[in-house]
Amino acid sequence: MPAPYDVLRIANCSGFYGDRLSAAREMVEGGPIDVLTGDYLAELTMLILWKARQRDPDAGYAVSFLAQMHEVLGTCLERGIKVVVNAGGLNPAGLAAKLGELAALGGLHPKIAHLEGDDLLGRLPELREKGHGFANLSTGRLLADSGIEPVTANAYLGGWGIARALSGGADVVICGRVTDAALVTGPAAWAFDWALDDWDRLAGAVAAGHIIECGAQATGGNFSFFTEIEYPVHPGFPIAEMHPDGSCVITKHEGTGGAVTVDTVTAQLLYEIERPEYLNADVVARFDTLRLTQEGPDRVRVSGTRGEPAPDTLKVCLNYLGGFRNSATFVLTGLDIEAKARFAEASLLDATGGSDRFAEFDLRMERPAADTARLTLTVKDPDRDKVGRALFTAVAGTALASYPGFYLEQASPRPTEYGVYWPALIAAAEVPVDVVLADGTRLAVPRPPAVVRRRPDRSVSGAGPRPAQPAGPTVRAPLGRLVGARSGDKGGDANIGLWARTDEAYAWLSAHLGVDELRLLLPEAAELEVVRYELPNLRALNFVLHGLLGEGVAASTRPDPQAKSLGEYLRARPVDIPMELLPGA
Numbered sequence: 001m002p003a004p005y006d007v008l009r010i011a012n013c014s015g016f017y018g019d020r021l022s023a024a025r026e027m028v029e030g031g032p033i034d035v036l037t038g039d040y041l042a043e044l045t046m047l048i049l050w051k052a053r054q055r056d057p058d059a060g061y062a063v064s065f066l067a068q069m070h071e072v073l074g075t076c077l078e079r080g081i082k083v084v085v086n087a088g089g090l091n092p093a094g095l096a097a098k099l100g101e102l103a104a105l106g107g108l109h110p111k112i113a114h115l116e117g118d119d120l121l122g123r124l125p126e127l128r129e130k131g132h133g134f135a136n137l138s139t140g141r142l143l144a145d146s147g148i149e150p151v152t153a154n155a156y157l158g159g160w161g162i163a164r165a166l167s168g169g170a171d172v173v174i175c176g177r178v179t180d181a182a183l184v185t186g187p188a189a190w191a192f193d194w195a196l197d198d199w200d201r202l203a204g205a206v207a208a209g210h211i212i213e214c215g216a217q218a219t220g221g222n223f224s225f226f227t228e229i230e231y232p233v234h235p236g237f238p239i240a241e242m243h244p245d246g247s248c249v250i251t252k253h254e255g256t257g258g259a260v261t262v263d264t265v266t267a268q269l270l271y272e273i274e275r276p277e278y279l280n281a282d283v284v285a286r287f288d289t290l291r292l293t294q295e296g297p298d299r300v301r302v303s304g305t306r307g308e309p310a311p312d313t314l315k316v317c318l319n320y321l322g323g324f325r326n327s328a329t330f331v332l333t334g335l336d337i338e339a340k341a342r343f344a345e346a347s348l349l350d351a352t353g354g355s356d357r358f359a360e361f362d363l364r365m366e367r368p369a370a371d372t373a374r375l376t377l378t379v380k381d382p383d384r385d386k387v388g389r390a391l392f393t394a395v396a397g398t399a400l401a402s403y404p405g406f407y408l409e410q411a412s413p414r415p416t417e418y419g420v421y422w423p424a425l426i427a428a429a430e431v432p433v434d435v436v437l438a439d440g441t442r443l444a445v446p447r448p449p450a451v452v453r454r455r456p457d458r459s460v461s462g463a464g465p466r467p468a469q470p471a472g473p474t475v476r477a478p479l480g481r482l483v484g485a486r487s488g489d490k491g492g493d494a495n496i497g498l499w500a501r502t503d504e505a506y507a508w509l510s511a512h513l514g515v516d517e518l519r520l521l522l523p524e525a526a527e528l529e530v531v532r533y534e535l536p537n538l539r540a541l542n543f544v545l546h547g548l549l550g551e552g553v554a555a556s557t558r559p560d561p562q563a564k565s566l567g568e569y570l571r572a573r574p575v576d577i578p579m580e581l582l583p584g585a
Contacts, residue, residue: 014038015215024068030253060091113170117433134424158281162186181209203285203307204246220258224484270497272488310448318422328411340403421552470578480571487567494563499540506539
């Protein structure tokens with residue numbers, strides 16, 4: 001049985017593979033915590049780890065985690081701090097073994113467990129034979145009809161394997177592809193002895209996990225209103241103080257930079273989500289039911305999250321090699337920018353033999369000022385040579401015969417291999433999960449019970465009546481003068497979450513900004529399917545732009561392939577805002 005906890009302090013020390021290396025030490029030494037977590041995996045990361053494993057079969061995990069443990073493992077063992085991470089990537093067993101070796105060199109002997117079951121690559125033939133088509137969630141296309149061979153295939157596991165490992169005495173739990181929120185649901189379920197169907201409590205833990213999973217993004221990083229934060233540089237990483245009922249307080253260590261406010265937490269809640277029903281392997285968390293309350297300086301309470309039974313499917317992230325890509329960027333300056341761009345395009349088509357010689361030929365222009373622009377050509381093809389030296393030679397050959405003022409900002413004769421993301425679903429019953437202890441003991445992991453019924457729709461539960469929309473005179477101003485935004489990628493889709501800071505501002509935002517209006521503000525979304533969701537409890541709208549990122553971050557030809565800047569771009573667009581909502585207007 002776990003030790004009794006009135007509050008379980010879960011601290012995050014990594015939001016991605018490459019995050020601030022010192023964060024683990026900062027969290028362990030900066031104040032009391034009970035669990036140290038780290039999120040190292042993204043869809044693109046799985047492909048990066050696969051490439052690392054091609055060079056070294058014993059690799060395939062986040063090596064930065066070992067450096068972090070070198071600094072803090074001894075202290076964690078001394079203080080009873082549990083460590084739970086998904087740094088195992090494609091090789092959790094390998095990372096567990098390596099950590100054990102390094103710990104022993106320092107005279108430490110932690111109980112290390114790792115999870116197995118998420119890696120489906122070797123099981124794909126068996127699963128296909130059983131009728132699982134792995135239909136692409138974006139296109140509906142069946143994997144068997146695609147002619148591709150995945151190089152990675154990993155199911156998103158939930159937190160019950162983590163809970164089982166902790167109940168088995170583990171000091172360190174190393175996971176592969178678990179959901180980001182599982183790093184919180186697992187320890188919370190263990191500490192408070194939750195049942196598999198404690199839907200509301202689990203949903204609260206999912207909300208907490210989603211808030212802290214991206215590290216400093218919850219404490220002022222990438223925050224629209226960063227100028228209001230007194231010390232925005234080097235923000236502290238977030239801590240979720242979990243309570244037995246599933247509520248939590250989001251905070252950070254005293255004296256660290258950044259801030260924890262209703263706004264910073266709202267921004268992270270809107271990051272990379274779709275509909276308000278946030279599906280997780282353990283539960284469906286209703287983000288349209290939770291409430292945020294500023295409890296004090298750098299303390300935000302998250303309460304009221306309602307949960308529905310866990311889905312009977314798990315998401316699967318497959319990656320395959322799409323071919324090779326290369327790009328060149330031309331700078332256009334001075335007069336006649338549009339004519340110069342047309343001249344450059346014609347010259348490139350002539351030099352390369354035409355766009356149809358490549359699997360994809362993408363030419364796009366960015367114009368930050370009236371007298372300056374950047375024209376970027378990106379080509380993709382299965383043939384490495386076609387997009388390598390041959391393309392570079394063709395581009396360079398236009399240098400003295402193109403538009404006036406021609407110069408290249410970037411070009412290379414060396415193409416890069418790119419991967420393509422293929423999202424799919426698999427029946428949860430087809431993915432057994434085991435905890436493996438250091439002595440080889442295997443512990444089976446229970447699954448959430450089968451869905452009996454769905455709870456009634458609570459999407460507007462407690463929302464209350466909205467204030468009347470302001471009807472006075474308006475002023476033309478950037479949308480961001482009134483609202484914040486956070487955007488990100490969901491495979492080939494992008495999301496933009498927008499939130500207002502007062503009830504009156506939300507009443508205007510929800511009435512003014514529909515799908516048609518968004519398309520006018522973002523012309524690149526004009527031909528895309530755009531879906532709008534309301535979260536009145538957060539005074540927020542969430543827009544999902546389907547297909548904006550093509551085949552996902554690794555294959556996208558956009559300058560910002562993860563749509564991180566899309567929200568800030570939207571905030572800069574001018575709209576007519578009621579003057580009474582803009583003090584000093």
